[in-house]
Every structure is written in structure tokens, then in C-alpha cells.
Amino acid sequence: MEILSALGHGFAVALQPINLMACFFGVFIGTLVGVLPGIGPVSAMALLLPVTLSGSPEAGIIMMAGIYYGSMYGGSTTSILVNIPGEAASVITCLDGHQMAKNGRAGPALGIAAIGSFVAGTFAIVALMLVAPWLAKFAIAFGPPEYFSLMVLGLTVLAFLTQGSMAKSLLMACVGVTLGLVGIDQITAAPRLTFDRLELLDGVGLIPVVMGLFGVAEILANIERSVQREVVSARIGSLWPTLQDWAYSKWAIARGTILGFFLGILPGGGAVISSFASYALERRLSKRPEMFGKGAIEGVAGPEAANNSAAGGAFIPLLTLGIPPNVVMALLLGAFIIHGIQPGPLLITQNPGIFWGIVASMYIGNIMLLILNFPLIGMWVQVLKVPYKLLFPLILMFCIVGVFSSGSAVFDVFVMTVFGLIGYLMRKFGYEPAPLVLAFVLGPMVENNLRKSLILSQGDFSVFIERPISLACLIVAAAMILAPLLPVLRAKREAVALDQE
Amino acid sequence: MLRNAQLWGGLFWLAFGLFIAFQGYELGLGQAREPGSGFAIFWLGLMMAAFATSIVFSAIKNGSEDIASLWRDTRWPKVLLIIVMLLVFGFLFETIGFVICSLVLLLVLMRVVDPVPWPTALLVSFGATFGMWYCLNKLLMIQLPNGWLSPWLG
Amino acid sequence: MRIRNIVTSTLAAAVVAATATMAAAQSYPTKPITMIVPWPAGGSTDVAMRAIAEGASKILGQPIVVDNKAGASGTLGPATMAATAKPDGYTVAQMPITVMRLPLMQKVSWDAEKSFTYIIHLTGYTFGITAKADGQFKTWQDVVTYAKANPGKVTYATPGSGTSLHIGMEQIAEAAGIKLTQVPFKGGAETNAAVLGGHTMLQADSTAWKPLVDAGQLRLLAIWTADRSKIWKDTPTLKELGYPFVFDSPFGLAGPKGIDPKIVQILHDAFKKSLEDPATIAALERYDMVPRYMNTADYNTFVKQVIEQETAALSKIGLLKKD
Numbered sequence: 001m002e003i004l005s006a007l008g009h010g011f012a013v014a015l016q017p018i019n020l021m022a023c024f025f026g027v028f029i030g031t032l033v034g035v036l037p038g039i040g041p042v043s044a045m046a047l048l049l050p051v052t053l054s055g056s057p058e059a060g061i062i063m064m065a066g067i068y069y070g071s072m073y074g075g076s077t078t079s080i081l082v083n084i085p086g087e088a089a090s091v092i093t094c095l096d097g098h099q100m101a102k103n104g105r106a107g108p109a110l111g112i113a114a115i116g117s118f119v120a121g122t123f124a125i126v127a128l129m130l131v132a133p134w135l136a137k138f139a140i141a142f143g144p145p146e147y148f149s150l151m152v153l154g155l156t157v158l159a160f161l162t163q164g165s166m167a168k169s170l171l172m173a174c175v176g177v178t179l180g181l182v183g184i185d186q187i188t189a190a191p192r193l194t195f196d197r198l199e200l201l202d203g204v205g206l207i208p209v210v211m212g213l214f215g216v217a218e219i220l221a222n223i224e225r226s227v228q229r230e231v232v233s234a235r236i237g238s239l240w241p242t243l244q245d246w247a248y249s250k251w252a253i254a255r256g257t258i259l260g261f262f263l264g265i266l267p268g269g270g271a272v273i274s275s276f277a278s279y280a281l282e283r284r285l286s287k288r289p290e291m292f293g294k295g296a297i298e299g300v301a302g303p304e305a306a307n308n309s310a311a312g313g314a315f316i317p318l319l320t321l322g323i324p325p326n327v328v329m330a331l332l333l334g335a336f337i338i339h340g341i342q343p344g345p346l347l348i349t350q351n352p353g354i355f356w357g358i359v360a361s362m363y364i365g366n367i368m369l370l371i372l373n374f375p376l377i378g379m380w381v382q383v384l385k386v387p388y389k390l391l392f393p394l395i396l397m398f399c400i401v402g403v404f405s406s407g408s409a410v411f412d413v414f415v416m417t418v419f420g421l422i423g424y425l426m427r428k429f430g431y432e433p434a435p436l437v438l439a440f441v442l443g444p445m446v447e448n449n450l451r452k453s454l455i456l457s458q459g460d461f462s463v464f465i466e467r468p469i470s471l472a473c474l475i476v477a478a479a480m481i482l483a484p485l486l487p488v489l490r491a492k493r494e495a496v497a498l499d500q501e
Numbered sequence: 502m503l504r505n506a507q508l509w510g511g512l513f514w515l516a517f518g519l520f521i522a523f524q525g526y527e528l529g530l531g532q533a534r535e536p537g538s539g540f541a542i543f544w545l546g547l548m549m550a551a552f553a554t555s556i557v558f559s560a561i562k563n564g565s566e567d568i569a570s571l572w573r574d575t576r577w578p579k580v581l582l583i584i585v586m587l588l589v590f591g592f593l594f595e596t597i598g599f600v601i602c603s604l605v606l607l608l609v610l611m612r613v614v615d616p617v618p619w620p621t622a623l624l625v626s627f628g629a630t631f632g633m634w635y636c637l638n639k640l641l642m643i644q645l646p647n648g649w650l651s652p653w654l655g
Numbered sequence: 656m657r658i659r660n661i662v663t664s665t666l667a668a669a670v671v672a673a674t675a676t677m678a679a680a681q682s683y684p685t686k687p688i689t690m691i692v693p694w695p696a697g698g699s700t701d702v703a704m705r706a707i708a709e710g711a712s713k714i715l716g717q718p719i720v721v722d723n724k725a726g727a728s729g730t731l732g733p734a735t736m737a738a739t740a741k742p743d744g745y746t747v748a749q750m751p752i753t754v755m756r757l758p759l760m761q762k763v764s765w766d767a768e769k770s771f772t773y774i775i776h777l778t779g780y781t782f783g784i785t786a787k788a789d790g791q792f793k794t795w796q797d798v799v800t801y802a803k804a805n806p807g808k809v810t811y812a813t814p815g816s817g818t819s820l821h822i823g824m825e826q827i828a829e830a831a832g833i834k835l836t837q838v839p840f841k842g843g844a845e846t847n848a849a850v851l852g853g854h855t856m857l858q859a860d861s862t863a864w865k866p867l868v869d870a871g872q873l874r875l876l877a878i879w880t881a882d883r884s885k886i887w888k889d890t891p892t893l894k895e896l897g898y899p900f901v902f903d904s905p906f907g908l909a910g911p912k913g914i915d916p917k918i919v920q921i922l923h924d925a926f927k928k929s930l931e932d933p934a935t936i937a938a939l940e941r942y943d944m945v946p947r948y949m950n951t952a953d954y955n956t957f958v959k960q961v962i963e964q965e966t967a968a969l970s971k972i973g974l975l976k977k978d
Contacts, residue, residue: 046720143854144838167559171514171552178521178545184734184764185538186726187816187839191764192538193524201764202724202735220583223614224575321851322866323844327723330695330844334705334721337938344866389615393607394629396583400590400603401633404645409739410594417587424580428571429510447541455838456810456854459534 003129010356014364019059022052023361026063027369030070031376037078037086037211037402041071045331049338057339058354062361064335065315068328069121069362072271072311073369076113076304080106081383082395084215086402088206088441089271089307091434092279094214096292096299103295106384107239110377112249112297113304114370115241120257120305121366124312127261128319129359135313136320139265144452145463149473150266151446154273155439156477157280169435172426176439177446179204186448199411208403208412209440212419213426213433215399219392220424239378241297249301252282260306264313270325271310272441275303276434312362318343319355507565511556518553522546579614586610598648603630683744683918684717690908691748693732694814694842695725699780699863699942700906701842704749706938707777710929715921725841728753728815733909734763737770740911744918747774747910755958756965757817760976772914773958775923776907776949777930778939780861782820782879783890784811787850788872795876795896798857802833810836811857812846817974819904820859823879825972830898847873861904862942879903884943905947907954923951 013019033044045067052060075090080097093113100109127135142150155173182193183203194200241249256278263274282302283292292299317323322344324330336343341351348355383391403412423433457463465471522543531537590606607626611617617625634654637645647654690708694700701723708719724732729751740746755767765771786792791801802809813820816839828835838855840846847867850858858864858873867873868887875890879902883892893900908926910919929935930946939945949957969975 043720046718049718140848140852143849143852165556167552167555171549171556174518174545174549174552175514178542178549181542181545184727184731186731186841188538188727188761190528190538190762192528192542193521199739201738216587220580223583224577224580317848321847323848324695330701330723334702337702337941338706338709340937342866342941345870345872346866387617389617390611390621390625392614393610394625396587396610397603397607397629397633400587401637401645404594405637410591413591413594414588417584417591420587421584429506431510450541451536452838452840454533454536455836458807458836459532461533 006352006356007129007360009352010358010360013058013353013357014062014360018055019062019357019361020364022055022059022063023066023365024368026066027070027073027365027372030067030072031074031369031372033067034071034074034086035077037084037207037215037398040087040406041068041328042331043406044071045328045335049331049335052335052339057336057341058357060339061332061335061354061358062365064332065358065362066365068332069308069311069365070369072121072308073114073117073373075307076117076300077110077380080109080113080300081380082215082391082398083218084395084399084402085210088210088437089275089310091210091214091437092275092303093300095279095434096294096296098218099293099295100297100300101384105295105297106381107377108241108245108297109300110380111239111241111374112245112301114373114377116249116253116256116301116305117308118366118370119253120260120309121312121369122363123257124261124264124309125359125362125366128312128315128362132316132320135265135316138262139317139323139325140321141469142266143467144449144456145467145470146473147266148446148449148453149464149470149477150273151442151449153473153477153480154277154442155435155446156480157277165430168431172431172433172435173439176436177443179209179436180440180443181447186444187451199409204415204440205403205406205412206441207406208415209419210437211399211403212416212421213423213437215395216416216420217423217427217433219396220420221427222388223392239381245297248296248298252278252298252302253305255281255285256302256305257309260309261313263306264310264325265316266325270314271307272438274306274310276438278302278306315358319347319358320345322347504567504569505560505565506568506571507560508557509568511553511560514553515550515557518546518549518551520546521549582613583610594648595646596648598650598654599645600630600634600650600654601648603633683921684715686745687718687720688712688715688744689722689746690719691722691724691732691736691746693724693726693729693749693751695723695844699861699865699944700729700749700751702863703778703939703942703944706935707926707929710932710935711922711925714925714928726815728757728817728821728839729842730754730757730763730765733771734765737765737911742772742911742913742915744910744914744922747908747922749906750909751906752819752904752961752965753815753817755961756819756822756969758976759962759966759969760817760974762976767962768958770912771909772912772919773907773909773954774914774919774951775926776905776947776954776957777926778944778947779903779905780819781884781943782823782859782861782902782904783864783887784824784876784879785850785858785860785864785868785873786856786876787853788874790853790856790874792856792876793874795891798876799831799833802828802831802835806834807836809833809857810838810855811859812838812840812849812855813859814842814846814861815839819902820861822968822972822974823900823902824859825974826900826968827893827898829972830900862944865942886943905957907949919951 029044030041033041045064052063075086076093076097078084078086079090079093080101083094083098085091085094097109182200184201185192191201259278260274263270279299279302282298283289314325314329317325318329318333324333333343341354400413403416426433453463464474525539525543525546528539528542529537530540530543586606586609590602594602604626607629608622611622634645692701692704705721708721712719724735730753733748733750733754736746736748757763758767792798798809811824821837824835840849846858846860847864849855851872864873868875875887877893877896878884878890879893881901927948930948
């Protein structure tokens with residue numbers, strides 16, 4: 001009851017016209033930057049932060065938060081329509097989402113992504129409200145050994161489920177980790193694998209790699225095929241998910257939501273791992289695993305729910321401990337502090353108006369997003385009616401602009417081109433890009449936490465099996481790798497594995 | 502055997518893995534209680550080499566598609582053209598500027614790959630280039646190089 | 656006729672272009688400025704720099720976009736800037752003292768005196784050692800006693816190897832006759848989580864621990880300033896504990912080498928005004944930091960002094976680079 005009255009107070013704050021406006025403006029901008037690949041919530045929030053200073057802290061923070069969860073909604077749009085993931089978390093949406101679009105089912109794909117996002121977003125807020133203080137302990141229970149083992153698990157889940165050939169998937173994961181390590185070593189400051197190129201000191205950019213491997217490679221693969229055939233089916237079926245789609249998706253959304261929420265709480269790659277893990281899980285549990293990679297709607301619903309609920313989960317360490325789990329949350333922390341409010345264990349008691357106001361505004365914002373996004377689906381689907389010979393040059397330019405504006409460096413355009421070629425060759429030779437991207441994101445964290453763990457344990461590798469959380473992760477990871485070696489499980493895996501031919 | 506596509510793929514990654522392992526070794530492995538900068542890179546290189554070896558063996562044992570068959574009946578010159586266009590775009594982008602580069606890129610792609618009628622091509626490329634330039638430069642404050650047109654675009 | 660037209664218009668274009676270039680210094684800044692903060696977002700440096708940048712952007716009339724490039728003890732950002740950014744005044748970085756110290760300890764890609772254009776000195780930190788409130792260490796003396804019985808077993812989280820926290824802890828350990836193990840993280844947000852989750856026994860960091868100390872989740876064992884803090888009156892300074900040290904790791908702002916002095920002046924003036932802004936002072940105070948202004952010339956001299964002092968300190972604890 002205490003919570004209800006506090007929430008009532010929160011709604012009183014959030015429903016003030018100025019805060020309502022701030023919330024709408026936030027989710028609107030969020031949707032926009034979510035759709036534009038390369039321009040993420042980080043740059044939008046950084047640019048708009050000064051604007052919020054003139055208003056009240058509530059309005060400013062409500063708007064900033066709106067940009068963040070709003071951008072998670074829009075992120076799937078380009079993945080589904082043109083196979084360009086705007087960020088790492090929507091890479092997995094490309095796999096089945098774009099296939100659905102090719103089958104003339106872009107509408108249901110976009111629709112289920114929006115519904116999944118809404119359900120997950122709402123669940124995350126409820127959980128945030130009820131169990132935030134308790135879950136904060138979960139976040140800090142993860143030290144370097146736990147992170148290392150969790151990341152290893154994240155990598156093996158993927159290698160096990162994305163492809164027929166395990167050796168190729170694991171190889172791609174290693175290549176991804178290695179790519180992620182390029183640049184200045186975070187521990188010793190030594191430049192690594194930079195080959196004396198100054199541009200590489202900063203590491204290889206995620207956006208150019210992802211857009212190359214997916215966006216550009218997709219275009220190259222389409223172009224080489226025969227002349228006038230349209231790549232994306234011109235007929236556009238129903239705009240909305242059917243009852244059948246819903247039957248496939250509802251449990252995927254539920255599982256993705258819960259998975260995403262817990263992984264989102266953890267600092268680091270929570271949203272990314274959760275979307276990949278959700279996809280792997282859905283394919284594992286599915287009664288029609290052979291449909292994955294060919295347009296299975298649950299392969300869109302699960303990951304999209306997961307990354308939205310991870311966005312909600314990420315608020316927990318920030319609001320309860322003052323520890324931001326990712327860059328976006330850190331920007332939000334900056335917004336709090338510039339407004340003279342210190343997030344931390346005392347926030348809820350010292351500034352109840354702020355805490356409950358934000359929670360209430362997130363309920364409202366999620367509903368606004370749903371209303372905002374549904375009419376847009378019809379508009380987005382029209383994009384696919386444009387003939388491919390006219391569309392592909394525009395997509396290419398879109399990629400170039402996205403890559404350039406994410407880092408303002410021409411070097412990144414070259415990186416994108418090279419990875420476009422690599423991605424094209426990988427398709428030809430039957431290597432999948434998704435494991436590479438996940439490993440690329442997780443790689444630096446794997447290496448860094450491995451080294452920290454060894455420093456902590458004074459070189460004793462047993463630290464990874466002495467700690468329960470770490471041990472549990474490693475056992476599951478080992479089971480994943482060993483499973484195909486056991487004859488009983490092999491039959492299952494072969495059914496599950498994606499047949500490329 | 503010499504035209505076995507998977508064999509060549511595997512050999513490429515084997516060489517790549519060994520190269521990375523060597524790079525890691527050069528960076529210094531450190532000791533277990535304080536791993537050096539090259540520690541992870543060295544082991545990653547070896548792991549890549551191991552996975553690549555297994556790919557090579559399975560390619561020898563099971564055989565695979567002919568490398569030339571991968572490009573049979575494809576329009577690979579057009580693929581090559583797109584890559585070259587992107588590289589040229591990258592080299593000229595900063596000196597010549599976004600607007601001219603994009604116009605040329607769009608026009609060439611629309612006219613050469615799968616020809617689009619001139620009026621449509623012109624309309625779409627001009628519209629897209631200037632629309633994009635306006636959105637980024639004016640609305641989002643992201644600076645694109647103006648190059649040769651800078652006196653007019655400011 | 657036609658040729659002449661082309662020549663005239665080309666000339667005209669050249670003149671316009673030239674004036675545009677000359678006008679650049681006068682109209683600077685015409686676009687958002689990127690400020691690299693080489694620490695994770697949310698730490699005390701990040702927050703302090705955001706507050707200072709906020710004040711300066713009001714004066715410059717352009718937003719200052721903070722880019723958190725954490726790693727390598729706060730040198731990853733400045734090193735990247737020195738290597739890749741154009742000296743046009745649109746990229747600047749916070750300069751932690753490690754930029755001057757690390758080259759003395761190992762091979763690096765920059766030269767502290769030559770690779771940067773120093774602009775203005777800003778402030779310094781308040782450092783402290785914390786432990787989990789419900790843990791075994793109630794005072795610094797408990798740590799010393801435990802470490803004497805278990806050499807090397809006491810672990811402490813720092814924002815990076817070679818930071819003032821790392822060097823400071825090693826100097827303290829040497830003076831106390833104990834051996835501690837350093838675990839380098841990327842900055843305050845991470846070291847907070849490490850000590851709070853019991854992954855390391857201690858944390859040595861700047862005041863990002865404040866909300867957790869205030870909430871009673873972390874215990875502040877020692878503070879590294881010359882005098883006791885106004886906020887945490889019960890915590891002893893290092894001097895009171897019997898170690899003759901004060902560490903504050905002062906920092907300022909710099910850009911890549913070769914920035915036009917006119918632009919340096921504009922940046923210097925804007926940031927100086929921001930340091931005097933009550934809003935900035937209030938934000939700094941929340942982290943127990945005070946402005947420590949030095950102009951461009953003094954800052955350059957100061958850099959040379961720091962390098963001399965650091966060489967002496969490092970050779971004493973044996974961390975100086977061996978050539």
C-alpha cells in the first residue's frame with residue numbers, strides 16, 4: 001500500500017503538463033535516433049543535456065530517460081527493413097526480422113517488435129519499482145571472475161546455436177574477440193595490433209563493423225544475384241501479427257523480458273548478451289527450430305523484448321547505488337548531478353518525488369511509444385515498395401552517413417567497406433557474422449576481467465571454479481560445448497542448428 | 502582438391518591465427534599472476550589456428566564445393582564496382598565534400614548497376630543528397646565535409 | 656570571354672575561401688566541442704568535468720559534448736587525442752597526472768611536454784581509502800595488522816596502474832612496511848562496485864564513493880588531503896596516521912599540439928569564467944573539490960615541475976622505467 005501511495009504521488013508529478021511534454025519530447029527524439037543507424041541515444045542525450053538545465057530536474061531527467069528507452073523501440077526498424085542494425089543489441093533482430101520482410105511480412109515483424117518492447121518495458125518498470133533495492137545486491141555480486149565466466153557463457157551460447165559448423169562459429173568468435181582488443185591496452189596503456197596506424201589506437205569502431213558485415217554485405221549479396229528480380233517481395237501481406245504469430249510469440253516475449261531484465265542489471269554488455277541469449281533460447285525451445293533464420297517471428301519477439309527490458313533493468317544500479325551500468329546511464333547520472341541530485345542508496349528516501357516521478361513517467365512514456373510507433377509501421381512498410389535498384393544506393397548512402405556521423409572519421413567509411421567485403425566473402429564461404437559481432441562487443445570485457453581475476457587470485461586459475469556464480473556459468477558453458485559430442489544430444493542439436501544450404 | 506573452397510578458407514584462417522599468436526607473443530605474455538598485454542591475444546591466435554585446422558581437415562575428408570562455383574552465374578563485376586565506388590568515395594570525401602561525392606555515388610550506382618531512367622535517378626539523388634545534408638548539418642549539428650562547395654554551403 | 660569568366664569566378668571563390676579560413680579563428684566556435692574525459696562516466700572526474708564544461712559552454716555558445724574514453728589509467732583519452740585529433744580547438748581532453756607519470760614508468764605513444772597544447776589548470780581531487788562498512792576493517796590500523804600477518808593478501812581497487820592512487824598506496828605500504836596487491840579498474844564507478852561486492856578488500860579512489868559513504872555502506876578509513884575534510888570530520892588524514900604524504904593529483908585541460916593561441920585564449924577564458932561560476936563551485940564542492948586555477952603559461956611550467964617531482968618519487972619506490 002505504501003508503494004501505491006508513493007506511485008500515486010509519482011503520477012501526480014509525471015502528469016504535470018510540463019513533465020508530460022518532456023516525456024513526449026524524450027520518447028519522440030528517442031524513436032528518431034533509434035531509427036537512424038549510427039546516431040545513438042548517447043549523442044542525442046549529450047546534445048540535449050544543456051537544454052534540460054533551464055527546466056526542473058524532474059522534467060530534465062524524465063526527458064533524458066525517455067530518449068533512452070525510446071531509442072530501444074526504434075532500433076529494430078532498420079534491422080527489419082534493410083538489414084542494418086543500428087546498434088549491437090539489434091544485430092540479432094536482423095536474422096529473422098529481415099527474412100520476414102523479404103517474405104512480405106515486415107508489418108508483423110515491426111508490430112511484434114513494438115508489442116514485445118511494450119510488454120517488456122512495462123514489466124521492467126513494475127520490477128524496478130518493487131524489487132530495485134534487493135536486486136542491487138545481485139549487480140554487485142558480480143566481480144571480475146563472475147564477469148569472465150558469464151561472458152564465456154554468452155559466447156558459447158551463441159556459437160552453439162547460430163550455425164551448422166561449430167568450428168566456424170567458434171573461429172568467428174575468436175576473430176571477434178581479437179578485433180575487440182585492437183587499440184590501447186586498458187591495463188598497461190600499450191598499443192596492441194595497431195600496426196602503427198594512429199586511427200587504430202582508439203580500436204575498431206563497432207558501428208562501421210556492424211554496418212559493413214550486415215548492411216553492406218547484404219547489398220553485395222543481393223546485387224550479385226540475377227537481374228531484375230526484386231529482393232524484397234513486393235507484395236506486403238497483413239500489417240499486423242496474426243493470431244498464429246501471437247501464439248508463437250507470447251512465451252518468447254515473456255522469457256525474453258525476464259532474461260533481459262536480469263542481464264540488464266549487470267554493468268557491461270547486458271542488453272547485447274540478453275538479445276543474443278534470448279534468440280538462442282527461443283531456437284532451443286522452439287517446436288520449429290528449422291524456421292529460425294528464415295523468418296520465425298519468435299526470433300524477433302524474444303530478443304526485442306529482451307533488449308527493452310534490459311534497458312529498464314539498467315536503471316536499478318544507477319538509482320539504488322549510483323553506479324551506472326552503461327554509458328547511457330552514466331549520462332543520466334550526469335544529468336542528475338548537474339541538477340543537484342545524487343543518485344545512490346539515499347535517493348528514494350531523500351528525493352521520493354524524483355524517483356517515483358521517473359517511474360510513473362516511464363509507464364506513460366511506454367504507452368506513448370506504442371501509440372507513436374503503430375501508425376509508423378504502415379509508413380515504414382511503404383519503404384519496401386521502392387524498387388531495389390533505386391533503394392540500394394540510398395541504403396548505401398545511409399550506411400556511409402551513419403558511420404561517418406557516429407565518429408566523424410573517414411577512416412570508419414573504409415572500415416565499413418572492408419568489413420562489407422569480408423561479410424560478403426563470409427556468406428560465400430558459409431561463415432556467420434553474428435558470433436563475430438557478439439564476441440567483438442564482449443571481447444575486451446572477457447580479456448580485462450580474466451586479467452583482473454588472475455591479479456586478484458595471484459595467478460590461481462581455481463578462482464573461476466571456487467566462486468559459485470562463476471562455476472555455474474562455466475558448467476553451463478561446458479555443457480553447451482560438450483553437448484554435440486554426446487550422441488543422444490547430437491540428434492537434437494542437428495535439428496536445432498540452422499541449415500545454411 | 503586444389504579448388505576446394507573450404508580448404509582455402511581454413512588455410513587462410515590458420516595463417517591468420519598463427520600471425521595473431523605471433524603478435525601476442527611479441528607483446529609479452531606476462532606471468533599468470535599478472536598477465537601481460539599479449540597474453541589473451543597469444544591464446545586467441547592459437548585457438549583460431551586450432552579451429553582453422555579442424556576446418557581444413559574436415560574439408561580434406563569431406564570435400565567441398567569448387568571455389569569457382571561460388572561465383573558462377575553471379576554478377577561479380579557489379580559487386581566489385583560497388584566496393585571500388587565506396588573506396589573512391591572514402592578517398593575523395595574530405596577534399597571534394599559530401600554533396601558532390603554523394604551525388605556522383607548515387608548517380609553511378611543507379612545508372613550502372615541496374616539502370617534507372619535518368620529523370621528518376623537525377624531526382625532521387627538530388628533529393629536524397631540535399632535532404633540528408635540538411636538534416637544532418639542543420640538539424641542534428643553533425644558536420645559533414647563541405648569540400649569544394651564550402652563557400653556556398655557554409 | 657568565357658575563360659575570363661571562369662578565372663574571375665575561380666578567383667572570387669578563392670577569396671571567399673580564404674576569408675572563410677581567416678574568419679574561422681574569430682568566429683570559433685561554430686560547432687559543438689568534444690571534451691574527452693578519460694574516465695568512465697559517473698565517476699567524480701566525469702561529473703566535475705561535466706559541471707565545468709556546462710559553465711564553459713554557456714560562455715562559448717556551443718554545446719560541449721563529453722566523450723568518455725576510459726582506460727589505461729586515464730591516458731587512453733589524451734593519447735588518442737594526441738594521435739588523431741586535429742588541433743582546431745574542437746577536441747580537448749581532461750589531463751590527469753598519469754599523462755605525465757606513465758611515460759616515466761614505461762614506453763608510451765606520447766610525450767607529455769610536446770604532444771599537447773595545455774590550456775588551463777582546473778582543480779584537484781580528494782582521495783580516500785574505503786572498505787566495506789560491514790567488513791573486517793574498522794580502521795586503517797586493522798588493515799596494517801592484517802597485512803603484516805598476510806603479506807600480499809590485501810587487495811585494493813584503483814582507477815588504473817600508475818594513477819596517484821596506485822603510486823600513493825605503494826608509498827604508504829612502503830612506509831608502513833606491508834605488501835598490498837593492486838587491482839586496476841577503469842574508474843570510480845567500477846571501483847565502487849568492486850569494494851561493495853567484496854571483490855577487493857579496499858578501494859583507493861577519488862570521491863565517487865561519497866554517496867555510498869554517506870549511506871553507511873562504505874567506511875572511509877583515511878583521507879589523503881592535507882587537512883581533514885569538512886564533510887567527513889572523523890576520518891584521519893595520512894599525516895595523522897603517521898605517513899608524511901599529501902596526494903591530490905591536480906588536473907587541467909589540454910588539446911592536441913599546435914592549437915592556434917587565439918583559440919587557446921578563447922577556451923581559457925571560457926573555462927576560467929566557468930571555474931568562477933557559483934554553479935560550478937557548488938558542483939565541485941559536492942565531491943569535496945575546490946577550483947585551482949592556473950593560466951596557460953603557469954600550467955606549462957607546472958607540467959615540467961610535476962615531471963621532476965614524479966621522477967624523484969618513482970625512483971624511490973622502484974617503479975621508474977628502466978632504459
